[in-house]
Amino acid sequence: MTQGSAAARAADSVELLHDLHRDVSALTFPLEIPGVDGEREAKERVLTQVASHLLPRIAEQGTPAVVVLGGPTGAGKSTLLNSLVGREVSPAGVLRPTTRRAVAAHHPTVHSVPLRDLADSVASAAIPPGVVLVDAPDLDSLERANRSAATRLLAAADLWILVTTAARYGDMIPWSQVIRARDRGLQLAVVLNRVPGAARKQVRADLTERLDQIGLGNSPLFLIPDVGPHEGLLAEEQVADLREWLRAATGRHQARGIVRRTAAGACGALSESVGGLVAGVGAQRAAAARLRTETLEGLRGPQADLAYAIETGQCAAGAPTTRWETFAPAGMLFAPFSIPGSRASTTARAITDRTIALMRLATDVEGAIVTLLADAIHDAAGSIHREWRAASALHLLEDPEPVSAAGARERAERAVEEWQHEVDRILDSEKVTALASLTDPTGVSALVVAAVGGVGGASVAVSHFLSREVTSAARDALLGAARHAVGATAEPYLKALRSVPDASVEERLAAHARQLEDLT
Ligand SMILES: Nc1nc2c(ncn2[C@@H]2O[C@H](COP(=O)(O)OP(=O)(O)OP(=O)(O)O)[C@@H](O)[C@H]2O)c(=O)[nH]1
Ligand SMILES: [Mg+2]
Structure with missing residues (x-):
């Protein structure tokens, strides 16, 4: 070997060793999997x-x-x-x-x-x-x-x-x-x-x-x-x-x-x-992939149950339906919604009373949806948390406590509130003239909420006065909001998994190993 090429080779080696040192210093083995102590020690040995x-x-x-x-x-x-x-x-x-x-x-x-x-x-x-x-x-x-x-x-x-x-x-x-x-x-x-x-x-x-x-x-x-x-x-x-x-x-x-x-x-x-x-690194990534699958799996059951309840109009069928039926007979406030062609009182007083009754109905429905959604969030958080504890991975989380029942309720309330705004946006593009003589706009929106919640009479009224599409658009919006709110439970867990080295780290180290082999 000539002196020049020896010097070039030494310079290459120095660069390679510096790169290697930088990459190995930055390397972490965050998941406690079998053999990880050995990997951590090996890292220190390589650095020394x-x-x-x-x-x-x-x-x-x-x-x-x-x-x-x-x-x-x-x-x-x-x-x-x-x-x-x-x-x-x-x-x-x-x-x-x-x-x-x-x-x-x-x-x-x-x-x-x-x-x-x-x-x-x-x-x-x-x-x-x-x-x-x-x-x-x-x-x-x-x-x-x-x-x-x-x-x-x-x-x-x-x-x-x-x-x-x-x-x-x-x-x-x-x-x-x-x-x-x-x-x-x-x-x-x-x-x-x-x-x-x-x-x-x-x-x-x-x-x-x-x-x-x-x-x-x-x-x-x-x-x-x-x-x-x-x-x-x-x-x-x-x-x-x-x-x-x-x-x-x-x-x-x-x-x-x-x-x-x-x-x-x-x-x-x-x-x-x-x-x-x-x-x-490969073992860490495989373990992270498993944990990711288990995390997403934890969402699946609660999300599916919730979607089923919303799609089949069962999420608020009980008490709100009873309340509807109280006001539905002839001469009562909801009669014009329930009995086609029935003569409706359209005095300002009747409109206000009807609107208030519809709003109470919507409050009941929203309450039932919040409870259902909060349970789903809490279930999902609980099962994901159990998986992470079993994998001894909780230390990776910024906050290692699972979502509490109160926290789940708060998230559910926010999601339902958001959904309500979405319902208003859907109604913005609807002609509500026929309903305007019966109730205020808040009442119209409440009627749609009740329809999505599974109050049969409200559903029929929305189809009759507006269109069938309004209920299904509002239902789709609720499905999306509920799915998203439950899905958000997994986010801190998925974020924590980002501390596991990715494929590029593995590839870079493997390339260093090959280059070192060439130096011998
Ligand atoms: N008889 C005899 N005693 C020795 C000899 N070498 C060391 N010792 C004694 O053995 C004891 C231990 O010796 P150290 O030199 O401290 O041993 P070390 O290997 O440094 O031990 P660590 O520092 O604990 O790893 C001391 O009391 C020494 O005086 C020897 O060649 N013959
Ligand atoms: Mg000694």
């Missing part, structure tokens, strides 16, 4: 790897290699760092776990110390210049914060010195982490602490074989003999081999080699991790 590991390495060729001392609590990681530095820079102790904040030791000539956000840095001339040696919190910690800090440090490492003890290495080595590190090209060395003299050979053979099984048999292995109860720094001769190897392996030249190798390996592993995030 890109920001603390890959970008600095690609941008600055002179970055020191990051060597992380990682392993179980009490294995002697802090003691080892202190012994290599020659003074206590990271407190070692008997309390488990001891180290909670990582310490990064580096040569005083190293100015751009990586991992500033993850570790406190300490300058020491005892550390070779090409390396930053990091004492990490315990990897398999019972403490979540320690576990996560250690995992993030390993994500940013070029070389991992796995520190463990002879007594516990069998069960205490976090093998899954070792395998993951191997897969992203991270170099491994193992320090086995407190090895009893007699067991030396046996333990070395056993551990080498285990490492061999996962393709890491060539990893350097350092055995530190057991010196009995011990506090403070280890004697120089106990760490001399490790110091020498570290110096040789991470001299400036080799350090760059480690860095390059891990960066290439890391791009492959990163591509896989991003692929995992893509799958995670």
